[in-house]
Amino acid sequence: MGLQTFDVKTQQFLHWLRNDANVQISEKIDLVDLRSENQGRCVIATQNISSGEVLFEIPRDSLLNVSTSSLAQISPQIREKLVTAVGHWEGLVLSILYEYKVLRERSRWWPYFEVFPDINDMNNLMYWSNDEIQFLKPSPVLTRIGRDSAKVMYQQILNLIEEFQLQELNAVTWEEFVYVASVIMAYSFDMECNDFKDLESLSDDEDNGVSSVSRDGFLKSMVPLADMLNSDTHLCNAKLMYSTSSLTMTAVSDIPAGHQVFNIYGDHPNAEILRRYGYVEWTGSKFDFGEIPLEIISSAANQCFGIPIEFVEKVIEIIRDSEKIEQLTECEPIILDYYDCYVDGQVLPESITLIQVLVTAAQIPHIDTFDYENLEGCLQRITKKAIQIVGNGKMTKRCLRLCEYIVNERLKDYPSHAFREMSPDHFEIHNDFLRQRMAECVLKSEVRSIQNCFQSLERNYRIIEDQKFLGNVMKRGLESKPKSQRQVKRAKR
Structure with a gap:
């Protein structure tokens, strides 16, 4: 897209x-072009902004959702179905497809669609090739890409098109579906709707358990x-506020002139x-974290201390x-498939508890009998x-040793480049290796998160002798001996 076309669409929007x-x-903000920094359109402060100032206010009826969409206006039956019996994702995907493919320039939101990201600029994992996905090994994110569930949703969309008799949408392709779903993934907000009086009359008695608006x-x-604001977990300086009639983007800290306005998309x-x-x-x-799989804890206990895997x-x-x-445990499970290790050093106490129990x-004595x-x-x-x-910030020496072994075993899964410090200029924005660089960053x-957590254990936990803890556990000796031994003692009496 040429600079003139890009700017023209921005001004029309x-x-x-x-x-x-x-x-x-x-008047203190503007929408600017930061494509040179791989950030697309961004909101910039043109004057100093004080915390608490409203940056913009959007009426609720200017939002695009299943209640305001043109699709919902076709018939009361379609409207009620969208609100009571269709999932959130399916409903919004179908609504946008109807506006974008059928109405086009006649859609109320067409100038908004014109500033949607170009498909060639989409870099969420649905757009990565199988070869590019391999750059992310061994990150657990590989199990969460969601292509199979997306295919299921695509078929549901096709079924709804047939049910609603939307002949104009019969030719919706997989590529079109993925694009709209990706835009929704990246830019949508979940907005409470208790104040929508026109929804109160719609029945939710028969929704078949579907996660719908009325439910x-x-x-x-x-x-x-609001979706033009970039997100930064460290630099967030604005927040979207909700009222019964509108949504307001409000500064939550002072923003100097020339600085970008950042929202946050979540933790x-x-x-x-x-x-x-x-x-x-x-x-x-x-909010970075790494994950320790349960199977690594099991195998490490065997390799480090010779505890039989069985x-x-x-x-x-x-x-x-x-x-x-x-x-x-007050119904909080100790056994998890993965244990999170946060970049700020927080460790799930469940993981330390399990490791302490194992060692x-x-x-x-004779526990195997x-x-x-x-x-x-x-x-x-x-x-x-x-x-x-563990709750008192203590663990035994063997527990700490096994924690160290587990961490080292997990880190062996990662390629060598994941351990190198990289200067900012290593990540060239406009080159053929962008996705590879993003994978390396992940x-x-x-x-870094896994390493920080082990360092946190060494700093924050008091290490006690195993025999001292073992003696405390075995004070009531009969509870920790096999039945056969108790029966032998009774016989001697």
Whole structure:
């Protein structure tokens, strides 16, 4: 898109906002072209802005959702179906497709569609090739791309087109569906709709469990201009506020003239930012984390201390299934498929508790001969004590050693470049390696998070002797001995 066309569409969009969408825009901001920095259109402060100032205000009827769309106006039956029996995603995808493909220039939102991102600029993971996806190994984000679920939704859209008899949309392609769904993923907001009086009369008695507007009480909506703000987890200085009649973007900190206005899309790590929105924060997200799979904990216990893998799996199974242990944890599960390690050093206490239980159980004499009932009772006591010491910021030496081994085993999964410090100029914006560089940034963010968490353990936990903790666990000795030994003692009496 040429500079003139880009600027013309920007000005037409601003004219539409002020004159047709009735958006009140502060004179202290402007919409500018930052494509040179790979950021597209952005909102910039043209004057100093104080915290609390309203940057713009958007009437609710200028938002695009299943309630305001032209599709909902075709018939009361379609409108009610969209609100009560169609999922949030399917409803908004279909509404946008109808505006964008059928009405086109006749759509009220056409100037808004004209500033939607070009398909060639889309970098969320749905647009990555299979070869490019490999750059992200071993990030768990690979399991969350969602192509299979997208195919299911595409078929649902086709079914709705047939049901609503929208012949004009019969030729909707997979590529068109993915584009609209990606735009919604990147730019939509979930807006509560309790104040929409025209929705109150619609019945939600028969919704077949569908996550719909009437069932959940919110509208997935496109919010013109609000979605032009870039997001930065460290630099967020504005927030979208809701009222019964409008939405206002308000400064939440002072914004000097010439600085960009940033919103925040959520507490997302770089991997999720890339998956949803197609970009990364090159210096790392404030909410980055890495993940330790449960299977690495199991194998590490075997490799580090020689604990039989069958025993580890049995302990995990009992902890997962035991109602007695569940009561100790107040129904918060200790056994998870993955354990998060946050970039700020926060570690899930469940992971430390599990590791402490494993290393302690392995030191109980003859525990491998315990029947299920006795093993469950023993693990119940160990878990109770482990929860106590972990909650008090303590762990045993063996627990710390196993934590270190687990971290090192997980880090072995990552390529060497994920451990290198990279200068900002390493990430060339406009080149053929952009997606590879973004993948490297994601992996670096995860490695940094895992490393920070282990360093946090060393700093923040007091290390105690294993024998001291083991002695505390075994004070009531009979509870930690197999039935056969208890029966022998009784016989001697």
